[in-house]
Amino acid sequence: MTDLEFISNTKKLIDDLKSVCANYGLGNDGNEFKIISQTFLYKYMNDKFSYEAKKINETLAEANDFQKSYESLSDEERKFLIARIGNKAPKLQPEHLISYLFNNSTKANFAETYFDGTLRNISLDNSNLYSIKTASGVKDKMFDDLSQFITDSSQRDAFARALVNKLVNFSFEKMFQEKYDFFATIFEYLIKDYNSDSGGKYAEYYTPHAVARIMAAILVKDAVTNVKVYDPSAGSGTLLMNIAHAIGEKNCSIYSEDISQKSSNMLRLNLILNNLSHSIPNIIKGNTISEPSYLKEKFDYIVSNPPFKLDFSDFRNDLDKDSFKERFFAGIPNVPKAKKDSMSIYLLFIQHIMHSLSTTGKAAIVVPTGFITAQSGIEKNIREALINRGWLRGVVSMPSNIFASTGTNVSVIFIDKEADNEHIVLVDSSKLGKTIKEGKNQRTVLTREEEERIINAMNQKLPEEDFSVVISAEQIKEKNYSFSAGQYFEVKIEYVEITAEEFQNKMTSFENNLTAMFAESAELEKKIQENLKKLRYE
Structure with missing residues (x-):
């Protein structure tokens, strides 16, 4: 898979998630950002776990159905696998995987029990690894109850089901194999619609x-x-x-x-x-x-x-x-x-x-x-x-x-x-860079060569x-x-060596040019005066 395919597939996932939000009345809603970023994170964590597990367990690597193969492991085998993975990926149980949610997406109360419940349990099981602290020391939760952002409770199961359906279409695992750093491009794409106010209250x-x-x-x-x-x-x-x-x-x-x-x-x-x-x-x-x-x-x-x-x-x-x-x-x-x-x-x-x-x-x-x-x-x-x-x-x-x-x-x-x-x-x-249009704004973009020029001047202490x-x-x-x-910067005057004859020729040329311009000016003045005398009040 090429870099362009990585970018294309990931952007498509984000667009698909936006489409689901729009179809359920959350397009441009204040909670849309949370739904998309947290669902994206869940997808990434799910695929990262599968990728790391397959590197450790040969049975999982060769299985046609990762979900069934992982479920078939004994409790001791799963504990050993999770311990081997360590901090490289989140701790996920079989019921935390996207494929499990997909297989149970028609169950009653799917949104609350399965979808939100799964995200809630992942947060609890991985709080030491992924939680952010406030200044007072309180830890946040990694995932919100996403289906609760749908005010009509009768639509929550369908909404959660639609999100899961978008997540099973492809895997990030090949990106991990290629060690492709796709995030810089994807991140800007992910947040561009939520940052249109030039920085907002918190810049x-x-x-x-x-x-x-x-x-x-x-x-x-x-x-x-x-x-x-x-x-x-x-x-x-x-x-x-x-x-x-x-x-x-x-x-x-x-x-x-x-x-x-x-x-x-x-x-x-x-x-x-x-x-x-x-x-x-x-x-x-x-x-x-x-x-x-x-x-x-x-x-x-x-x-x-x-x-x-x-x-x-x-x-x-x-x-x-x-x-x-x-x-x-x-x-x-x-x-x-x-x-x-x-x-x-x-x-x-x-x-x-x-x-x-x-x-x-x-x-x-x-x-x-x-x-x-x-x-x-x-x-x-x-x-x-x-x-x-x-x-x-x-x-x-x-x-x-x-x-x-x-x-x-x-x-x-x-x-x-x-x-x-x-x-x-x-x-x-x-004076470096090229100006491009970016939405309603203009932005200057530096080439990699220009970046290197700046870096070299600083690191090598190069005057230019x-x-x-x-x-x-x-x-x-x-x-x-x-x-x-x-x-x-010093003001520099360039001096060019010339002979006395060349100097005289230049001065003669200047004098001739000035004489011609003075003569032309006098003729123009004469014509202006003549035309003024012809003006009459009628």
């Missing part, structure tokens, strides 16, 4: 994969093991997935916080699909700024695309207490008299990240480009601290519209506690005319702590 827009790849490639230059990776505003986890792939899934533990329940649930799905299930217990749904769950933790790598503008007036005054002063050393944004939702909360995230780095920690943070040149205020205080502490490794200013959901120009700040103060790299990639500069901390201080590459 849940998703970092472009080009930006995430660039950040990961610059942060992770050498092989590392047993490191902690953190995102204090994780969203769906695009940044975390990319840096985890760069490090190696087995070589790192993922930690995240996000105030949005939707983002936390999508991050769980993202971790499962990217072989990072071992980090699910580290996902926290909570307020990173006012109630950070990992305040005492220090991290080796931090990546973040924090919300730029968000109303935090409800807890702003609490941040002025002494207990917060060390973390928010550069200051806390004031509450504006109007447009509270324009509060620059990202400045708090930057300071939180600086506070959370280990002694050799590294970070990459997406910021509005205005941050890198602001002449005063909290922005400048943070930039001064990065230079004076010797933590700035470099900055990449991205092209306009690199995010389709926001017109804000962005840059990426790279922090490294072991940075080289004499060779700070500033890159201006604003009108693209990148390599400067010292002292030079940055002289420019009032500006992090903009353009302010360090």
